[in-house]
Amino acid sequence: xxxxxxxxxxxxxxxxxxxxxxxxxxxxxxxxxxxxxxxxxxxxxxxxxxxxxxxxxxxxxxxxxxxxxxxxxxxxxxxxxxxxxxxxxxxxxxxxxxxxxxxxxxxxxxxxxxxxxxxxxxxxxxxxxxxxxxxxxxxxxxxxxxxxxxxxxxxxxxxxxxxxxxxxxxxxxxxxxxxxxxxxxxxxxxxxxxxxxxxxxxxxxxxxxx
Amino acid sequence: xxxxxxxxxxxxxxxxxxxxxxxxxxxxxxxxxxxxxxxxxxxxxxxxxxxxxxxxxxxxxxxxxxxxxxxxxxxxxxxxxxxxxxxxxxxxxxxxxxxxxxxxxxxxxxxxxxxxxxxxxxxxxxxxxxxxxxxxxxxxxxxxxxxxxxxxxxxxxxxxxxxxxxxxxxxxxxxxxxxxxxxxxxxxxxxxxxxxxxxxxxxxxxxxxx
DNA sequence: TCATATCGTGAACGTTCCGTTCAGGTGAAC
DNA sequence: GTTCACCTGAACGGAACGTTCACGATATGA
Numbered sequence: 001x002x003x004x005x006x007x008x009x010x011x012x013x014x015x016x017x018x019x020x021x022x023x024x025x026x027x028x029x030x031x032x033x034x035x036x037x038x039x040x041x042x043x044x045x046x047x048x049x050x051x052x053x054x055x056x057x058x059x060x061x062x063x064x065x066x067x068x069x070x071x072x073x074x075x076x077x078x079x080x081x082x083x084x085x086x087x088x089x090x091x092x093x094x095x096x097x098x099x100x101x102x103x104x105x106x107x108x109x110x111x112x113x114x115x116x117x118x119x120x121x122x123x124x125x126x127x128x129x130x131x132x133x134x135x136x137x138x139x140x141x142x143x144x145x146x147x148x149x150x151x152x153x154x155x156x157x158x159x160x161x162x163x164x165x166x167x168x169x170x171x172x173x174x175x176x177x178x179x180x181x182x183x184x185x186x187x188x189x190x191x192x193x194x195x196x197x198x199x200x201x202x203x204x205x206x207x208x209x210x
Numbered sequence: 211x212x213x214x215x216x217x218x219x220x221x222x223x224x225x226x227x228x229x230x231x232x233x234x235x236x237x238x239x240x241x242x243x244x245x246x247x248x249x250x251x252x253x254x255x256x257x258x259x260x261x262x263x264x265x266x267x268x269x270x271x272x273x274x275x276x277x278x279x280x281x282x283x284x285x286x287x288x289x290x291x292x293x294x295x296x297x298x299x300x301x302x303x304x305x306x307x308x309x310x311x312x313x314x315x316x317x318x319x320x321x322x323x324x325x326x327x328x329x330x331x332x333x334x335x336x337x338x339x340x341x342x343x344x345x346x347x348x349x350x351x352x353x354x355x356x357x358x359x360x361x362x363x364x365x366x367x368x369x370x371x372x373x374x375x376x377x378x379x380x381x382x383x384x385x386x387x388x389x390x391x392x393x394x395x396x397x398x399x400x401x402x403x404x405x406x407x408x409x410x411x412x413x414x415x416x417x418x419x420x
Numbered sequence: 421t422c423a424t425a426t427c428g429t430g431a432a433c434g435t436t437c438c439g440t441t442c443a444g445g446t447g448a449a450c
Numbered sequence: 451g452t453t454c455a456c457c458t459g460a461a462c463g464g465a466a467c468g469t470t471c472a473c474g475a476t477a478t479g480a
Contacts, residue, residue: 022436023437024438025437034438035440035441038440043439044437
């Protein structure tokens, strides 16, 4: 029963978005009573998000190649890929719904956002350990400057959300954050007073749009 | 009548959020018929966003001090300030609603987002003109790395949204984007091969959190 | 002065979906 | 063969949507 509900809900979500995934619609499609759904889930959004996670349980595989650029770019590209097409629309609608449903917001934070943040923070912390990223950087802000633009474009739709964005985001930020001088780890130290330690060539770097 | 509706809607929005601003509630509060509201606005979200803009017509004053850091930081701080307290909650709910209401999304883009983006892009373009920012940078991505984290925190609530965030965002990004060598404007040129042109002291820069 | 058009009104309507209640039915465990 | 956990259809009251109707007000202008 539980599976039937999740499958039906996921189908409806992908077909007609969150608006189509009403409790009564899900119940009818899953050939299940409304009461059964209410026995297991507290609200419509709750069913929807469970259905989404059920259908798209992306693994959060943390690559650790030793190259911050590559690892972060790969993570961001995977996220952008996960938001391609209907699943992206559904995620946007779930985030939207969460703005007026605190329980849904909480679920979204704990089951979607935080695992991914934890994985990405780990990458950054290893980079700090290797001296590739300044030790005094606020990693939570860095995270947001990497991830937020993806969600922002997904939600606002003011700019396209394509894979090459990942590389640009990482390059923009790391070039600023990368520890340039081995001695200076203070914010007031000028970047660029000596040659950067590591700047791995990224041959696939696309030309800049303007 | 029109004003009465907007005032009533804004009141309800700030008191009880988007959920409280129902058409019938607004009509009752404005002492106006439902029909009258439907004559002028196509949907609930439409009334709500008009009411929001009516109540919070922030001026988009573009400072041009000649210092990118200061100008951008001031812009971001003003945005963060505008999202403080109830107005921030309401904006989050409007963005949320826009995820399932294309007309509302369009209004949000054209009347809120784009004017602010245009102002900020102008600041960046002047900075490019002055040689403070690399000419090959993708300004639209830079914009997102500055602004998106603010909306992201507003909507996800995973991290606090305080004013000092503005300075960190700008510093993180500009240190990477800042044109370090006057000759090199190609992505492959190493940042930091010579001293940066301008790096105005920002004494109020807060210590980094981790 | 009076016809007319415009705009607003209250009241009611049908619709959809919510979340809940009720009176049963089925099947496995003990 | 009783009990219990779980499921069922059917119906309910409630909220809000968006619409329709018949009926004022008001002001324009012939």
